[in-house]
Amino acid sequence: MPSPPRDGLLARLSGIVGDANVLTDPESMSGFLLDWTGRYRGEADAIVRPRTTAEVSAVVTECAAADAQICVQGGNTGLVGGSVPPPRRDGSRPRIVLSTVRMTDVDEVDAVGRCVGVQAGATVEAVDAAAARSGLAFGIDLASRQSATAGGVVSTNAGGTRMIRRGNARSQLLGIEAVLADGRVLRRWASLVKDNVGYDLPALLAGSEGTLAVITRVLFRLVVPPRAATVAVAAIAHVEDAIGLIGAATSRGLTVEAAELMTEAGIALVTGHGQRRPTATPGPFYVLLEVSGTGDIESTTAELLADADGLIDAVAQPAPARALWAAREGHTESIARSSSTPVVKLDISVPIRALPEAFAELAAVGTLTEFPCRPILFGHVGDGNIHVNLLDVPPEHATTVTDHVFGIVTANGGSISAEHGIGRAKVAWTHLGRDDVDLDIMRAIKATLDPRDLLNPGVLFDR
Amino acid sequence: MPSPPRDGLLARLSGIVGDANVLTDPESMSGFLLDWTGRYRGEADAIVRPRTTAEVSAVVTECAAADAQICVQGGNTGLVGGSVPPPRRDGSRPRIVLSTVRMTDVDEVDAVGRCVGVQAGATVEAVDAAAARSGLAFGIDLASRQSATAGGVVSTNAGGTRMIRRGNARSQLLGIEAVLADGRVLRRWASLVKDNVGYDLPALLAGSEGTLAVITRVLFRLVVPPRAATVAVAAIAHVEDAIGLIGAATSRGLTVEAAELMTEAGIALVTGHGQRRPTATPGPFYVLLEVSGTGDIESTTAELLADADGLIDAVAQPAPARALWAAREGHTESIARSSSTPVVKLDISVPIRALPEAFAELAAVGTLTEFPCRPILFGHVGDGNIHVNLLDVPPEHATTVTDHVFGIVTANGGSISAEHGIGRAKVAWTHLGRDDVDLDIMRAIKATLDPRDLLNPGVLFDR
Numbered sequence: 001m002p003s004p005p006r007d008g009l010l011a012r013l014s015g016i017v018g019d020a021n022v023l024t025d026p027e028s029m030s031g032f033l034l035d036w037t038g039r040y041r042g043e044a045d046a047i048v049r050p051r052t053t054a055e056v057s058a059v060v061t062e063c064a065a066a067d068a069q070i071c072v073q074g075g076n077t078g079l080v081g082g083s084v085p086p087p088r089r090d091g092s093r094p095r096i097v098l099s100t101v102r103m104t105d106v107d108e109v110d111a112v113g114r115c116v117g118v119q120a121g122a123t124v125e126a127v128d129a130a131a132a133r134s135g136l137a138f139g140i141d142l143a144s145r146q147s148a149t150a151g152g153v154v155s156t157n158a159g160g161t162r163m164i165r166r167g168n169a170r171s172q173l174l175g176i177e178a179v180l181a182d183g184r185v186l187r188r189w190a191s192l193v194k195d196n197v198g199y200d201l202p203a204l205l206a207g208s209e210g211t212l213a214v215i216t217r218v219l220f221r222l223v224v225p226p227r228a229a230t231v232a233v234a235a236i237a238h239v240e241d242a243i244g245l246i247g248a249a250t251s252r253g254l255t256v257e258a259a260e261l262m263t264e265a266g267i268a269l270v271t272g273h274g275q276r277r278p279t280a281t282p283g284p285f286y287v288l289l290e291v292s293g294t295g296d297i298e299s300t301t302a303e304l305l306a307d308a309d310g311l312i313d314a315v316a317q318p319a320p321a322r323a324l325w326a327a328r329e330g331h332t333e334s335i336a337r338s339s340s341t342p343v344v345k346l347d348i349s350v351p352i353r354a355l356p357e358a359f360a361e362l363a364a365v366g367t368l369t370e371f372p373c374r375p376i377l378f379g380h381v382g383d384g385n386i387h388v389n390l391l392d393v394p395p396e397h398a399t400t401v402t403d404h405v406f407g408i409v410t411a412n413g414g415s416i417s418a419e420h421g422i423g424r425a426k427v428a429w430t431h432l433g434r435d436d437v438d439l440d441i442m443r444a445i446k447a448t449l450d451p452r453d454l455l456n457p458g459v460l461f462d463r
Numbered sequence: 464m465p466s467p468p469r470d471g472l473l474a475r476l477s478g479i480v481g482d483a484n485v486l487t488d489p490e491s492m493s494g495f496l497l498d499w500t501g502r503y504r505g506e507a508d509a510i511v512r513p514r515t516t517a518e519v520s521a522v523v524t525e526c527a528a529a530d531a532q533i534c535v536q537g538g539n540t541g542l543v544g545g546s547v548p549p550p551r552r553d554g555s556r557p558r559i560v561l562s563t564v565r566m567t568d569v570d571e572v573d574a575v576g577r578c579v580g581v582q583a584g585a586t587v588e589a590v591d592a593a594a595a596r597s598g599l600a601f602g603i604d605l606a607s608r609q610s611a612t613a614g615g616v617v618s619t620n621a622g623g624t625r626m627i628r629r630g631n632a633r634s635q636l637l638g639i640e641a642v643l644a645d646g647r648v649l650r651r652w653a654s655l656v657k658d659n660v661g662y663d664l665p666a667l668l669a670g671s672e673g674t675l676a677v678i679t680r681v682l683f684r685l686v687v688p689p690r691a692a693t694v695a696v697a698a699i700a701h702v703e704d705a706i707g708l709i710g711a712a713t714s715r716g717l718t719v720e721a722a723e724l725m726t727e728a729g730i731a732l733v734t735g736h737g738q739r740r741p742t743a744t745p746g747p748f749y750v751l752l753e754v755s756g757t758g759d760i761e762s763t764t765a766e767l768l769a770d771a772d773g774l775i776d777a778v779a780q781p782a783p784a785r786a787l788w789a790a791r792e793g794h795t796e797s798i799a800r801s802s803s804t805p806v807v808k809l810d811i812s813v814p815i816r817a818l819p820e821a822f823a824e825l826a827a828v829g830t831l832t833e834f835p836c837r838p839i840l841f842g843h844v845g846d847g848n849i850h851v852n853l854l855d856v857p858p859e860h861a862t863t864v865t866d867h868v869f870g871i872v873t874a875n876g877g878s879i880s881a882e883h884g885i886g887r888a889k890v891a892w893t894h895l896g897r898d899d900v901d902l903d904i905m906r907a908i909k910a911t912l913d914p915r916d917l918l919n920p921g922v923l924f925d926r
Contacts, residue, residue, distance in 0.1 A: 110814070110816060112706065112815050112816040113814045113815040113816050113847075114815070156659065157659050157663075159657055159659075163656075163657070167630075167634070168657070170663065170666070171630070171634065180900070180904070184900050185900065186900050186901060186904060187898060187900070187901070188897075188901065190814070190876055190877070190878065191814040191815075191816075191876070192812050192813070192814060192847060192876075192877065192878050192881075193626075193812070193845075193846045193847060193848075194622055194626070194631070194812045194843075194846045194847065194848050194878065194881035194882050195812060195878040195880070195881065195896065196619065196620050196622075196670055196878070196880045196881060196882050196883065196884045196885075197878060197879065197880050197885060197889075197893060197896040197897055198670070198671075198885065198893065198896075198897060198901075198902075198905050198923060199667060199670065199671055199675075199904075199905050199908060200620075200633065200666055200667065200669065200670055201901065201904060201905070203633070203663055203666040203667065204662060204663065204666065204667050206663070207659055207661070207662065207663055208661075208662055212662075224710070224713045224714060226716060227714060227715065227716050228716070243575065247687070250687045251687060251690060252690065252757060253689060253690050253691070253755060253756055253757035253758075254757055255718065292716060293716055293756055293757035293758070294715060294716040294717055294756035294757050294758050294760065294763050295716075295756070295757050295758020295759060295763070296758060297757065300757050300758070349655050349656070349657045349658060350655070351573075351576045351653070351654040351655060352575050352576040352577070352654075353573060353575040353576050353654075380657075383656045383657050384576075384655060384656060384657065385656075385657050413653055413654070413655075414653070414655065415653065415655050415657065415658040415659070415660060416660065417658075417659045417660050418655075418657035418658065418659060419657050419659050420659065421659045421660075422659075422660060422661065426660075430660055430661065433658065433660040433661075434651075434660055434661060435650065437643070437647050437648065437649050437650070438649060438650070438651065438661075438664065439661075441643070441649060441662075441664060441912070442661050442662050442664070444911050444912070445662060445908065445911065447911075448907050448908060448910075448911045449904070449907070460661060
């Protein structure tokens with residue numbers, strides 16, 4: 001039950017966004033307070049749904065005046081608990097969830113400048129659809145495309161399957177509009193590829209997980225989709241063979257649009273759930289390669305595969321080749337349906353040269369008697385990024401097994417978060433990826449831009 | 464003549480880097496105090512040449528204790544006066560130039576991870592040469608490659624001729640080591656394409672022009688050079704035709720490695736200085752396009768040119784096609800030799816859709832009776848970047864004509880600095896590209912990381 005000062009704040013917020021957009025009853029709020037994985041549930045006084053940057057600015061200003069904290073939520077598809085508020089410990093401080101669900105405007109595409117301005121709540125799918133109407137594409141694609149938002153992918157610096165070709169979300173940014181913790185609006189909005197005037201504040205906000213400002217609008221660059229592409233899936237003997245295949249494709253002048261690594265354990269799982277086996281002969285590993293170029297790409301791809309080291313079997317089809325992609329994209333759902341306990345989902349990266357060894361060590365995690373579990377590994381092999389899914393982990397062992405995996409990652413010079421971010425889930429492990437000076441500078445920047453810890457409390461930093 | 468407290472500081476600095484690396488006599492210092500353009504000359508108590516990050520840290524710590532200011536200098540090839548200290552106004556504060564000239568180590572290339580670690584003073588040419596020995600290339604190339612340094616290209620976020628393909632200097636960064644204003648060493652050093660753990664501090668330092676930290680080492684990603692490429696120069700009727708040609712090349716699956724726009728005025732100048740005319744028939748505009756791909760690139764390029772709008776004449780050769788590039792690369796020297804007064808060199812960008820109109824307006828600057836001058840325009844057309852060179856400008860009109868050019872740029876939604884940065888030369892105009900909130904946040908970050916204004920005083924911000 002909100003206390004009287006909270007009632008005053010909520011009344012003022014209703015004055016800004018309208019009564020219908022300040023949700024306070026538990027039933028309406030519940031969907032905003034539970035994250036996608038089901039592991040993180042939080043508490044808040046209200047869900048507030050502004051429509052415009054001006055409304056966000058007014059909401060943040062009121063919250064600052066009331067010393068209320070703000071949890072920013074886009075599509076609520078994050079995997080590290082960053083999209084929902086924490087459970088309430090400090091009962092005294094008011095707290096709202098600021099949802100961008102009504103901020104879905106997509107401006108007209110600038111087909112010459114290849115860019116589009118969108119509000120933070122526009123979905124990845126909506127951005128891509130707008131681009132497609134102008135013969136262009138959005139450089140970011142991920143499985144959660146129907147829900148993940150522009151603000152979310154930028155604030156988490158999302159990667160996804162197109163990253164090897166197009167770069168991360170930060171690379172797609174031409175401009176940004178964001179509300180600072182004091183309610184002021186920071187605006188960089190020019191469709192300029194090159195603009196070397198001072199610090200790159202959009203790049204700083206990208207990946208800051210909503211801790212420095214509330215992103216309200218984004219100006220994205222768009223890309224020219226390949227005229228023709230080929231998708232190949234190769235069963236291979238070693239992880240190294242996947243890395244070799246990517247290098248060989250690039251050396252032949254092919255453009256690698258995507259490169260995904262899978263294992264027989266993962267393929268067995270998805271075929272058990274109705275997907276077709278991609279190659280007639282199985283291999284211990286599989287690489288899915290999507291390539292584009294000029295000339296006869298199918299022949300070039302066939303030559304590439306014919307010369308590949310460690311090749312056991314291969315199949316190739318013109319893109320989009322949804323049946324071949326389905327084996328890869330079916331992993332997440334099959335994994336979720338195959339574990340007797342909540343899946344421990346980790347998302348790590350290692351240097352490319354360390355990938356084969358790290359992959360073997362991670363695959364062996366399940367054989368250790370102290371951590372009985374089934375690892376299913378897959379990921380964006382060209383980026384050194386492995387999604388580590390550990391099935392059947394007894395919940396009481398989840399932290400221990402995470403420690404163990406992160407130990408392997410650290411020993412291999414890797415990162416404990418390749419693309420999912422830190423959120424709340426990995427705050428306890430940030431010292432594995434960042435030394436004291438580094439963390440101190442991050443805290444100093446946070447303190448400068450949000451001195452009263454209004455924005456996304458508990459995300460990225462220890463509370 | 465250094466005062467006694469200065470002598471104490473210089474003695475301590477000599478203790479760190481050795482007597483031979485603390486230069487104080489005017490003759491030895493003069494080359495470090497005059498910038499490449501000859502327009503900026505500054506003053507300092509000494510030139511200090513450390514060899515290692517540890518020495519830089521010790522030097523900065525001593526300077527901080529003595530309240531001395533530090534101007535960081537790489538290859539001294541900057542065009543905006545950022546590489547030399549300002550003339551001395553406040554006589555009381557000691558000041559040194561910290562030169563990275565001895566920090567030239569280039570580590571062994573990681574050919575699998577496609578990256579290399581280098582010290583800040585390694586030249587672009589040295590980085591590229593190391594990459595080439597492993598069959599790779601550095602993603603940055605610029606005319607000053609023999610002198611421009613790793614630290615310089617990162618701190619200014621340099622662009623260059625390969626940017627349309629490879630991105631800016633910030634995009635090449637995998638890791639960074641830098642000494643903060645209090646002497647602590649900030650280190651992000653992992654050959655990871657994906658590492659989403661907190662704020663992207665390397666991206667913040669890139670383009671900060673030495674105002675936040677002294678970059679001492681850089682871990683660069685390297686790229687696979689194209690197996691084969693073709694260089695075409697087309698004489699075209701309109702600026703739009705250049706933009707259309709780039710789009711058409713991309714649509715055909717070609718990879719655009721470079722795209723440079725020139726005018727007949729520029730070509731007439733370089734042919735007057737001994738370069739060959741690239742096409743038999745002249746045009747008002749010329750576009751140089753370097754493209755790569757799979758299959759028969761020469762045929763694809765020929766088809767591309769045959770279908771091009773506004774084509775007057777064209778010639779194509781296999782890369783590197785140095786004779787075709789010479790017409791473009793000869794611009795800078797020919798311009799320098801052709802002006803009766805110091806050339807006003809501006810470096811602007813506009814949105815691609817505004818490029819034709821902005822280009823026409825900029826070309827017309829010389830026809831205004833109030834600013835009699837000869838404009839030579841050229842640039843990286845795919846990035847919307849135009850190098851505006853104004854010849855024969857009476858020195859007393861330099862600021863007025865700059866105001867006029869920046870007025871055109873601003874009216875077209877452009878940037879007053881596309882790739883050269885702000886340095887000292889453009890500090891007076893930063894408000895044209897950044898609003899008050901934006902500048903305030905930049906100042907707040909500067910104040911957080913360098914509260915006593917030790918690093919690069921007068922660069923990027925008003926003193």
